Amino acid sequence: MPSTAPPFTRAELAAAPREVLRAGRWANAVVLKARVAGYDWTVKDFASRSWWVRQTLGRFLLGRELRALQRLAGLDGVPEQAFRVDEHAIAARYVPGTTLDKAPAEQTTPAFFAALEALFRAMHARGLVHLDSRGASNLLARPDGRPAVIDFQAALDTRWLPRGLRSVLESIDMGGVYKNWQRRAPDTMGAERAAAYEQATRWRRWWPARGYFGVSKNRPGRR
Secondary structure, three states: OOOOOOOOOHHHHHHOOEEEEEOOOOOOOEEEEEEEOOEEEEEEEOOOOOHHHHHHHHHHHHHHHHHHHHHOOOOOOOOOOOEEEEOOEEEEEOOOOEEOOOOOHHHOOHHHHHHHHHHHHHHHHOOEEOOOOOOHHHEEEOOOOOEEEOOOOOOEEOOOOOHHHHHHHHHHHHHHHHHHHHHHOHHHOHHHHHHHHHHHHHHHOOOOOOOEOOEOOOOOOOO
8 A cells, every 4th residue: 555654754854954934923833944855845833832822823724724735736836745744833845936026027927927827716726715815925936937826824715605705715816916917017917907906906905814813924035
C-alpha cells in the first residue's frame, strides 16, 4: 500500500535549514521557509504562541487553510502538497516568485492578469473564495511569468452557500484581482472588467471581515 507518512516531521523541521519569512504577532502564525527532504516548504507554525492561541485560533486557522489547499490540489498556481506537520503547524511546497507589490512592470502584463483572473475563476469553480485578493503580497509573479496565489487563511467554502451570496463573494474576490490590474495596467482592463471592479467595490463596503479578528493585514514581507 502507498505510504501515508507526511513529507517531514517536527523533528526534521527543527533540524532543517530555515528562515523566518514573517514573525507575526501574538495571534498570527510564524511563517518559515524550510529546506526539508530536498524541497523548499512554507510552514505556518503556532507552536511558539500562547496556549490559548495554539488551542483555539491557531487550530481553527490552520484547519481552514489546510482544507482550502487540499480542495485546490492540482490547480497550477496554488501551493502543492499541503499537509499537517503536527497539531500546531501546516506546510506546503514553497512557491517561488515576486509579490505584486514588488514585481517589475515587465512581469505584470495584461496576459499575466488575464491568467490570474482565470486562476481565480478556477478556484471559484471548485467552491472556494480566497477573500484576501486585494493584498498584493498574496499574489505572485512566478519566475516563468505565471501567476500564483498564496495565504489561504481567510478562504471560505462556498458550496453550501445560497447562489446569490456565493456570487457576491466571488465578485469581491475578483475585485481584488481587478484592483491590482487597475494599479498596473488600467487601460488594458476593458469596460466589462472595470464595471466588475466598481461593483465589487460597492459590495465590499458591506463586507465585515476585513482582516482576521481585528488583526491588521498590512504586513510586510513575502509569505
